[in-house]
Amino acid sequence: MRKYSFFGLGAAVALSTISLTGCNKDQDNANQPAQLEQAQDAKAEEAYPGQSGAAKAGEWGGQPISYQEINGEKVYEGDILLTQEQVEASQGQDAGRPGSAGRTTGRWPSGVVYYTIDTALPNQARVTDAIAHWQANSPVRFVRRTTQTSYVTFRVGSGCSSNIGMIGSRQYINLASGCSTGNTIHEIGHALGLFHEQTRNDRDTYVNILTQNIQAGYEGNFTKYSGLGYGGTDYGVLDFGSIMMYGSFSFSSNGQPTITRKDGSTFNIQRTGLSAGDKSGIDAMY
Numbered sequence: 001m002r003k004y005s006f007f008g009l010g011a012a013v014a015l016s017t018i019s020l021t022g023c024n025k026d027q028d029n030a031n032q033p034a035q036l037e038q039a040q041d042a043k044a045e046e047a048y049p050g051q052s053g054a055a056k057a058g059e060w061g062g063q064p065i066s067y068q069e070i071n072g073e074k075v076y077e078g079d080i081l082l083t084q085e086q087v088e089a090s091q092g093q094d095a096g097r098p099g100s101a102g103r104t105t106g107r108w109p110s111g112v113v114y115y116t117i118d119t120a121l122p123n124q125a126r127v128t129d130a131i132a133h134w135q136a137n138s139p140v141r142f143v144r145r146t147t148q149t150s151y152v153t154f155r156v157g158s159g160c161s162s163n164i165g166m167i168g169s170r171q172y173i174n175l176a177s178g179c180s181t182g183n184t185i186h187e188i189g190h191a192l193g194l195f196h197e198q199t200r201n202d203r204d205t206y207v208n209i210l211t212q213n214i215q216a217g218y219e220g221n222f223t224k225y226s227g228l229g230y231g232g233t234d235y236g237v238l239d240f241g242s243i244m245m246y247g248s249f250s251f252s253s254n255g256q257p258t259i260t261r262k263d264g265s266t267f268n269i270q271r272t273g274l275s276a277g278d279k280s281g282i283d284a285m286y
């Protein structure tokens with residue numbers, strides 16, 4: 001209903017998948033190399049890789065939230081950009097309001113996302129391929145912006161980053177040269193309203209978060225969205241194969257896992273395409 005309702009777009013998507021981890025089958029056979037390989041594969045998206053900014057704290061829904069201020073941007077969970085309005089709301093007097101109030105706000109009306117691509121962005125096929133993938137696998141449609149107020153501009157960034165959901169004006173998906181088509185699909189997921197899968201409310205049923213192995217300053221990337229004041233819905237069950245899920249070694253400080261399955265086993269990050277769970281979540285939202 002108000003600005004904070006941007007947080008109401010939760011969609012940690014669901015369905016457990018087995019097939020998507022299969023692409024790393026070779027690695028599963030060799031213990032040590034698998035660990036190393038996974039560690040390299042486990043690169044999750046970041047807006048400003050290698051940079052950290054002033055840790056900022058606010059309050060939302062009676063809960064503390066934290067983000068980093070880097071290069072004038074308010075960065076949350078590594079690659080999510082918060083607007084000034086969101087931060088102000090999170091620090092403001094409306095903090096006690098249930099996050100679910102704005103569930104429908106921040107969705108793209110009729111599931112249509114208007115967009116532009118900055119002419120300076122190299123390798124624009126990443127964007128057009130990612131859009132084609134979304135259109136082939138969801139009801140969401142992407143239309144070149146003409147005069148619309150709310151739209152996404154894909155542009156060069158220092159990392160990969162996006163807002164969560166439609167913010168009501170021009171918003172950006174920032175893509176460094178290292179951001180792949182898969183990373184772009186992931187960032188579009190954020191723009192549609194998807195959270196990181198490991199921040200689901202019900203994630204403790206499925207995973208262990210090993211805080212002692214997380215890089216200092218990145219603990220917030222593993223906080224449930226409700227704990228950070230977001231309202232949202234967990235669809236189905238936690239999807240290890242989701243394109244929105246971190247890998248076991250994402251943001252590890254020491255080569256040890258930051259997330260494991262409940263039985264202690266590790267899993268790989270998936271940035272190839274939308275999983276069945278991603279699709280069912282988006283279908284439910286749009």
Ligand SMILES: [Zn+2]
Nearest residue numbers: 045079190196
């Ligand atoms: Zn992300």
